[in-house]
Amino acid sequence: MIASMNVQTYNLLMSDLGITEKRILCGMGYYDDVAPEYIITATAEFLKLADKNADLKVGFAEYSAEQIQLTRSTVSISGYTFNVGKIIANHLKGAESIIVFAASAGEKFDKWIASQFNANEQLYGYIADTIGSEIVESACDWLENFLVAKFEGIDWKCSNRLSPGYCNWNVEEQHKIFALLPDNFCGIKLNESALMKPIKSISGIIAAGREVRKLDYQCNICNLEHCYKRRKDKNLE
Amino acid sequence: MEILEKLSECIEYGKSNKEFKHPPHLVGSDGASELTAIALSQGISPDDILKKGLMTGMNRIGEKFSTGKAFIPNLLISAKAMYAAMEHLKPFFESGEAKHKGTMLIGTVAGDLHDIGKNIVKMVMEGDGWKVIDLGVNVKTELFLENLNKTENCIVGLSALLTTTMLNMEETVREIKKFNESIKVFVGGAPLSEEFALKIGADKYFADPHSLTKYIN
Ligand code: B12
Numbered sequence: 001m002i003a004s005m006n007v008q009t010y011n012l013l014m015s016d017l018g019i020t021e022k023r024i025l026c027g028m029g030y031y032d033d034v035a036p037e038y039i040i041t042a043t044a045e046f047l048k049l050a051d052k053n054a055d056l057k058v059g060f061a062e063y064s065a066e067q068i069q070l071t072r073s074t075v076s077i078s079g080y081t082f083n084v085g086k087i088i089a090n091h092l093k094g095a096e097s098i099i100v101f102a103a104s105a106g107e108k109f110d111k112w113i114a115s116q117f118n119a120n121e122q123l124y125g126y127i128a129d130t131i132g133s134e135i136v137e138s139a140c141d142w143l144e145n146f147l148v149a150k151f152e153g154i155d156w157k158c159s160n161r162l163s164p165g166y167c168n169w170n171v172e173e174q175h176k177i178f179a180l181l182p183d184n185f186c187g188i189k190l191n192e193s194a195l196m197k198p199i200k201s202i203s204g205i206i207a208a209g210r211e212v213r214k215l216d217y218q219c220n221i222c223n224l225e226h227c228y229k230r231r232k233d234k235n236l237e
Numbered sequence: 238m239e240i241l242e243k244l245s246e247c248i249e250y251g252k253s254n255k256e257f258k259h260p261p262h263l264v265g266s267d268g269a270s271e272l273t274a275i276a277l278s279q280g281i282s283p284d285d286i287l288k289k290g291l292m293t294g295m296n297r298i299g300e301k302f303s304t305g306k307a308f309i310p311n312l313l314i315s316a317k318a319m320y321a322a323m324e325h326l327k328p329f330f331e332s333g334e335a336k337h338k339g340t341m342l343i344g345t346v347a348g349d350l351h352d353i354g355k356n357i358v359k360m361v362m363e364g365d366g367w368k369v370i371d372l373g374v375n376v377k378t379e380l381f382l383e384n385l386n387k388t389e390n391c392i393v394g395l396s397a398l399l400t401t402t403m404l405n406m407e408e409t410v411r412e413i414k415k416f417n418e419s420i421k422v423f424v425g426g427a428p429l430s431e432e433f434a435l436k437i438g439a440d441k442y443f444a445d446p447h448s449l450t451k452y453i454n
Contacts, residue, residue, distance in 0.1 A: 028310055191348065
């Protein structure tokens with residue numbers, strides 16, 4: 001039994017997310033450069049097929065102020081202490097509520113990607129793979145918007161979404177994230193190495209409260225040295 | 238030789254065969270498959286085809302990739318064109334007339350299921366004239382050792398994408414070196430670094446496969 005009074009999950013459709021071809025192309029690296037026509041066409045075709053293969057779920061458990069303790073580099077949620085580091089702790093400042101969330105494109109999607117790779121069409125496999133990454137990211141964007149709207153009424157703001165494995169927050173702490181969510185949440189299982197299955201899954205937390213502020217995140221503070229994917233355009237439609 | 242230059246262009250831009258309608262400037266002309274067959278029929282040696290045609294093309298696209306001028310999809314269609322050409326060269330490798338530069342055993346380490354990065358390394362290495370034995374994902378140390386027993390003179394490539402699974406590399410590297418210290422072990426994957434590679438006893442870290450081929454050549 002988890003100690004959250006408010007657990008919700010949502011099944012989403014691709015049409016809820018409005019993912020564009022451009023977003024997928026950027027996901028493959030083509031920000032400023034124009035992708036070859038052949039790749040653009042294949043991406044458009046695969047995007048149409050993605051809906052049939054996605055079983056998109058996003059959900060969260062909300063923990064309230066009395067269950068949260070924040071220090072300069074840690075946060076405890078319902079008895080589980082996370083060593084999030086100073087930067088992430090700073091994002092959580094003023095939290096009156098912490099939303100522990102997960103999202104997944106579903107097992108069928110992983111299988112679809114694998115079937116494209118197995119058909120020996122590496123390009124199609126990679127396009128399907130990128131679509132998978134972008135749809136689960138997009139499901140998290142959806143959740144952020146949902147939470148902003150939910151808290152607007154009481155004049156609370158939300159932080160960015162913050163995930164273990166980013167920004168010096170050890171990926172291993174995902175075990176505690178899942179301890180704060182019901183079993184098999186959104187169909188996700190975590191292995192010993194803190195790898196989620198289905199692969200196209202994301203976990204994390206979001207803080208909400210009157211004094212919470214949305215700060216710069218992701219590429220601006222990420223310390224990944226060799227990333228081919230630094231987001232140059234944060235407002236992809 | 239003009240035909241080998243054309244062949245390398247087909248590899249660089251990913252023109253597998255005549256029917257393939259990409260890239261725009263080569264639509265309708267012979268692709269890697271046709272050009273390789275023609276080159277062989279003209280008596281050009283498989284070795285020259287490999288080195289002056291295929292490898293030149295793969296190197297060019299690899300260079301563009303590592304300098305951010307081309308992306309993974311470009312690399313994948315180049316690799317496809319290279320495989321189309323390789324089909325014609327297979328019999329020469331089987332008969333021993335053409336030789337691989339060596340063999341690479343590659344796998345994603347135990348606990349980790351990421352395979353795209355590893356697959357790309359595999360393709361680039363094959364394009365550079367290596368025979369690659371792909372052990373897949375979640376590869377336990379024993380499987381590496383089992384294969385090292387069966388394979389002479391090879392190098393090893395290990396991939397990991399999480400900070401948790403990259404720790405599993407340490408054991409694999411240690412056991413491989415215990416098995417035979419002279420076996421070169423190269424590692425890669427987003428969270429790794431040169432410092433980490435050296436700390437776990439691997440020979441070197443590479444941010445992308447092209448840097449590896451440049452280094453070993
Ligand atoms: C796309 C992506 C996702 C997608 C899809 C992931 C997937 N596996 O399909 C989604 C959004 C789902 C995702 C989720 C998560 N992700 Co993620 N993700 C990425 C991202 C942006 C790209 C990964 C990718 O596909 N790269 C493309 C391939 C081709 O690159 P590659 O595998 O690195 O391989 C290249 C090189 O590394 C090299 N190489 C690789 N192996 C080898 C081997 C040898 C021998 C050589 C020479 C070279 C070499 O050559 C390849 C070609 O250039 C990376 C950041 C990055 N820039 O890499 C983070 C990254 C991998 N993710 C990360 C994290 C933390 C996560 C999550 C744990 C976050 C969370 N809490 O939810 C989850 C985990 C998901 C799971 N299933 O468990 C971290 C992992 C590091 C860590 N701390 O452990 C990274 C590195 C980001 C970061 N800033 O730190 N992720």
